[in-house]
Amino acid sequence: MSALFTPLALRSLTLDNRIIIAPMCQYSATDGRASDWHLIHLGNLALSGAGLLILEATAVEPAGRISPGDLGIWDEETEGVLADVIARVRAWSPMPLGVQLAHAGRKASSAVPWKGGAQLSIEDGGWTTVSASDVPFNPKDRAPLALDAAGLDRVRAAFGAAAARAARAGFDMVEVHAAHGYLLHQFLSPLSNQRTDDYGGSLENRMRFPLEVFDVVRAAFPDDKPVVVRISASDWVEGGWDVEQSVAFVNALKARGLDAIHVSSGGLHLDQKIPLSAGYQVPFAERIKAETGVPTIAVGLITEPAFAEELLVAGKADAIGIARGALYDPRWPWHAAAALGASVHAAPQYLRCQPSGLRQLFK
Template identity: 50%
Template sequence: MGKAQPHTKNTKKSKKTKAVQPAAVATEPALFTPITLRGMTARNRVWLPPMDMYSAFACDGRPTDFHYQHYVSRAMGGFGLIIVEATAVTPDGRISPCDLGLWEDGQIDAYRWVTDGIKQAGAVPAIQLNHAGRKGSTGCFAIGYDGQTVPADKGGWRTVGPSDLPFGDLQAPRALGVDEIHGIVHRFRDAAWRAMTAGFEAIEIHAAHGYLLSEFLDPLINTRDDEYGGSLANRMRMLVEVVDEVRGVIRDDMPLFVRISATDWAEGGWNADQSVELARTLKDHGVDLVDVSTGGLIDGVTIPVKPSYQVPFADRIRAKAGVPTTAVGLITKPRQAQKIVAHGQADAVEIGRAALRDPYWPLRAAAKLGVERARIPYPPQYLRGAW
């Protein structure tokens, strides 16, 4: 594996983050007003969330032609910010062998054409950094073993977690030692530096959906009795250390996001009150936005899925923690998304599965909401087909 270049700690005082209020035109829908976080400005509040594509078919962590086409087409479709999928900070931090990765310097150049293409299309390139923890080494459409642990002779590996409790029928992980925790924290830092060097303009730390950092947060998963387990402060410790390391190595004008599951939907587990407290702590440590999702931590729980079902969590964290949030979860219609932003329930919305069906969802939504044609970010080559 490549060795990261020396990193210089950023000692500048962090700037206060301000979410730009809708102001450009009185009648402009809130969904299509710009938003500024530190030195980054996104042209609108319709963002593409990180969705795993499992398409690094060489199992080397590097993006392919598919990734370029996938992400740049959504940027051309009018999204304001593109969050590239969960990208592993270590080889054994991948969800599947076909995940993207930034665990060595030799992977940096493979991302440059993706970030350049996104910028040329008018969107902001962001990336989500992840360690899969006990949910790693699973199969996908490209290699089989879907929903199962990939055997070692087929490219799988032994997973790790805060404790040795397995997720569902996946293999049981090995509990991490304290020195190993510190090592993974440093790998997040190094991957963030590589992402910045590759041209990404925002970093998101993945602390949701039952992957490693969220496993440490959840009392039903984390049964440790050392400084990384027990109390809420101890369970937050690893994530806060990751935030501090990443915030210290990226540019001061570069925004830092954290994605969380606001609840695990299980009695006695991670919940909205703990999420508010976590968001307050993250804000104090230089996080500029909390990307609010739910679930994925505990196998077999019932989740009340319906349109906008996760929006109340984003609303609550935004109001009680005083930090910008994004909302996700079955947001599919333009007026639905506009209402969320206009009513202050979140600062941006993320359009996921609907964007897989329609890469040009923002352009269509802008027309439906009455945005002047001249203000809709059509590629000039596509103006003849404008809605």
């Protein structure tokens, strides 16, 4: 049997296979509210046959949005609209659904990518950003406000409230976003965290706030459902966050009830030098899995089914995250199953498209 198409259990949630559609921002919400685009986009991907679909970075407060078009789950209205979209997707697909809870920190208040992605001025609809320290991501940006005690309390509580809203909306899992240079990553990395209080300096101190956020999310989400964290295992900058610190962080999360770790990299600093190649982030996932024992999701230019299978057979990861590849080919899991001699769930409306030579492809 194909390793990619064996089930994966995370608490009470069992995935049919180990293909996970990773979060991909769509920048198509209105004041945090999901739109018809989300219904179309998620409905399409929910018919892909993957084991799990994780929604895009979903802001826990308005100031935590990357752009004005970001999805949110910070009040009854954003929760209700998102819950309605999820219910409509679920009416046609049995695929488990997760949501990534996020705060962009100093990388917030940006234009959508197709309008340049630069920081928006206050006059053009931007807002004041926050971070671990008053160090901007880009020297041209406005400096963020360093979160004080009240700010830390507010953001921490917002993550907990968002997790409770995600549970009410019917999500099967939540993922805490601590990667790609966003707020929790900003606390972890010494390049962005220059605090001198209990939340800065030593590795223990820099991990403190992200661990506190995890604790409130875990407490607010049903105990039988999994909570996952996404990290950048390296800043790809000398003196920054690295895989050794990542291992320590994952071990600390494990002690608090972490169910899986989603291993990415980069996004924190403009000086990053990333050697792109197929599976370039897999060595991080492999090391973290080996040294922590936590189920690990590998991502990063894993585009061929045979390569994904090879990584799982070799024990380098427990699941494979597909993102841009799923946008390019929303039936990637179908094609992977065909290539690996496996079967995959398909909606009955699509059963007639099964190629004559692949009669066992669809369940």
